[in-house]
Amino acid sequence: MGEPLDVAENSADQATRLIREAILSGQISPGERLKTAELAQRLGFSTMPLREALRKLEGEGLVEIEPNRGATVRKLDRAYISDLFELNTDLRICAVKRAIPLLTLERIRSLEALAQEYRDHIAGGQDLEAIRVNRDFNAKLVEFGGNREALRVFLRGWDIIFAFRRGYGYGTGRRRVMAEEMQLLIEALRRHDAVAAEAILRMQNAAMMEDLVSRIAPEV
Amino acid sequence: MGEPLDVAENSADQATRLIREAILSGQISPGERLKTAELAQRLGFSTMPLREALRKLEGEGLVEIEPNRGATVRKLDRAYISDLFELNTDLRICAVKRAIPLLTLERIRSLEALAQEYRDHIAGGQDLEAIRVNRDFNAKLVEFGGNREALRVFLRGWDIIFAFRRGYGYGTGRRRVMAEEMQLLIEALRRHDAVAAEAILRMQNAAMMEDLVSRIAPEV
DNA sequence: GGAGATAACATTGGATCAAATCATAACGGA
DNA sequence: TCCGTTATGATTTGATCCAATGTTATCTCC
Numbered sequence: 293m294g295e296p297l298d299v300a301e302n303s304a305d306q307a308t309r310l311i312r313e314a315i316l317s318g319q320i321s322p323g324e325r326l327k328t329a330e331l332a333q334r335l336g337f338s339t340m341p342l343r344e345a346l347r348k349l350e351g352e353g354l355v356e357i358e359p360n361r362g363a364t365v366r367k368l369d370r371a372y373i374s375d376l377f378e379l380n381t382d383l384r385i386c387a388v389k390r391a392i393p394l395l396t397l398e399r400i401r402s403l404e405a406l407a408q409e410y411r412d413h414i415a416g417g418q419d420l421e422a423i424r425v426n427r428d429f430n431a432k433l434v435e436f437g438g439n440r441e442a443l444r445v446f447l448r449g450w451d452i453i454f455a456f457r458r459g460y461g462y463g464t465g466r467r468r469v470m471a472e473e474m475q476l477l478i479e480a481l482r483r484h485d486a487v488a489a490e491a492i493l494r495m496q497n498a499a500m501m502e503d504l505v506s507r508i509a510p511e512v
Numbered sequence: 513m514g515e516p517l518d519v520a521e522n523s524a525d526q527a528t529r530l531i532r533e534a535i536l537s538g539q540i541s542p543g544e545r546l547k548t549a550e551l552a553q554r555l556g557f558s559t560m561p562l563r564e565a566l567r568k569l570e571g572e573g574l575v576e577i578e579p580n581r582g583a584t585v586r587k588l589d590r591a592y593i594s595d596l597f598e599l600n601t602d603l604r605i606c607a608v609k610r611a612i613p614l615l616t617l618e619r620i621r622s623l624e625a626l627a628q629e630y631r632d633h634i635a636g637g638q639d640l641e642a643i644r645v646n647r648d649f650n651a652k653l654v655e656f657g658g659n660r661e662a663l664r665v666f667l668r669g670w671d672i673i674f675a676f677r678r679g680y681g682y683g684t685g686r687r688r689v690m691a692e693e694m695q696l697l698i699e700a701l702r703r704h705d706a707v708a709a710e711a712i713l714r715m716q717n718a719a720m721m722e723d724l725v726s727r728i729a730p731e732v
Numbered sequence: 733g734g735a736g737a738t739a740a741c742a743t744t745g746g747a748t749c750a751a752a753t754c755a756t757a758a759c760g761g762a
Numbered sequence: 763t764c765c766g767t768t769a770t771g772a773t774t775t776g777a778t779c780c781a782a783t784g785t786t787a788t789c790t791c792c
Binding site: 300301302304305343344345347348349350351352353359371372375376378379382383385386439440441442445449 | 521522524525563564565567568569570571572573579580591592595596598599602603605606659660661662665669
């Protein structure tokens with residue numbers, strides 16, 4: 293997310309970044325224990341920077357620390373993920389509504405370029421690339437709403453959701469539909485049709501939600 | 513926010529809580545430097561827990577840490593605050609829309625009780641109490657939307673906004689209008705009138721935004 | 733054999749220390 | 763007098779140590 297790139301980073305910041313990436317990329321799974329000594333040795337740091345890194349990640353909500361009991365990767369249950377998902381849909385809809393009056397031809401073109409890239413990756417079977425472009429497309433959508441905080445919250449949620457989905461597998465059937473939805477959305481934006489845009493986003497939300505729920509065991 | 517209340521807390525957790533409260537209550541102002549040694553002595557801890565506390569607050573976005581240069585309270589500029597404000601309005605609107613079908617008489621009554629409490633505090637000149645009740649009222653509004661993540665984001669934003677407003681002063685003129693708006697909103701909710709509810713929230717947003725902008729020097 | 737107490741082990745938590753880095757002040761030369 | 767350099771002090775950073783706590787395995791007693 294917003295890691296300082298301007299200067300050489302600390303050991304603590306490096307460790308934070310590495311662990312965050314490991315969590316979000318699925319190398320470490322939710323609920324897994326994070327021991328300072330073990331991580332320190334594996335990453336080549338002392339335990340000190342690790343303690344700071346884990347605290348920072350706790351602040352970000354990715355890690356839970358219980359006193360005298362250590363740190364674990366935050367567990368992702370159905371309620372948490374579906375809340376995040378719903379929140380992100382709300383954020384996209386609100387952002388798009390605000391974005392429409394601000395739309396320029398250049399902005400629409402940049403969305404089209406990403407949609408095209410997405411189709412190409414799907415056609416070429418490059419799944420990981422497609423997922424990345426999908427993220428970029430939606431981030432740009434929210435970005436055009438002009439609210440940095442909304443974008444930050446959105447990206448955080450997106451990354452957590454996808455870390456979760458990585459563990460449970462994606463629905464490959466939705467890939468092509470997604471490409472169509474992107475196109476429909478772009479056309480709605482071109483017409484400055486907020487109602488249609490919202491409808492598309494809500495449909496997408498419903499479909500993805502169904503996909504998610506079908507993959508998760510019912511709430512305990 | 514989500515501090516563990518179940519067990520006795522660490523020095524690090526205690527320090528985190530104390531510093532967060534100091535920031536949000538305005539005892540420490542934005543941009544101010546946070547030296548580990550100084551804080552450690554003042555709070556009666558060693559420097560170690562302080563380092564962890566500052567890292568956690570960095571993760572929460574309240575504190576900024578620059579490598580080899582130390583920690584400072586995050587600066588709150590016009591863009592950041594107005595973004596947070598806009599985001600919170602969006603969150604309230606989306607939450608209310610979802611809350612309406614789920615409304616019970618009991619829920620409406622609990623909102624009414626808070627609105628009444630608010631009026632009483634205003635009448636009695638108890639400003640701080642009124643502010644707290646106002647927070648509770650809006651939190652409940654979002655809570656009824658049934659999305660925990662949305663609530664968490666909302667409360668975080670609310671607290672930061674009010675930490676900022678504390679430094680710049682509140683508009684006392686809006687107090688009574690606010691009480692009326694609460695009542696109007698409750699009536700709209702009773703009628704299950706989502707359009708009216710949204711309109712009220714948007715009006716409120718516009719008024720508060722104007723109030724905020726008038727208090728802040730224009731963006732640099 | 734099973735349940736509870738006890739002991740051994742692993743891990744976290746807090747403190748202290750030395751090195752690295754940054755900020756500030758003093759100094760010297762043009 | 764002003765600017766660049768150097769030296770001093772303050773602060774962060776990383777490392778290591780010991781105590782406190784939690785966990786696990788072992789042993790004893792019923």
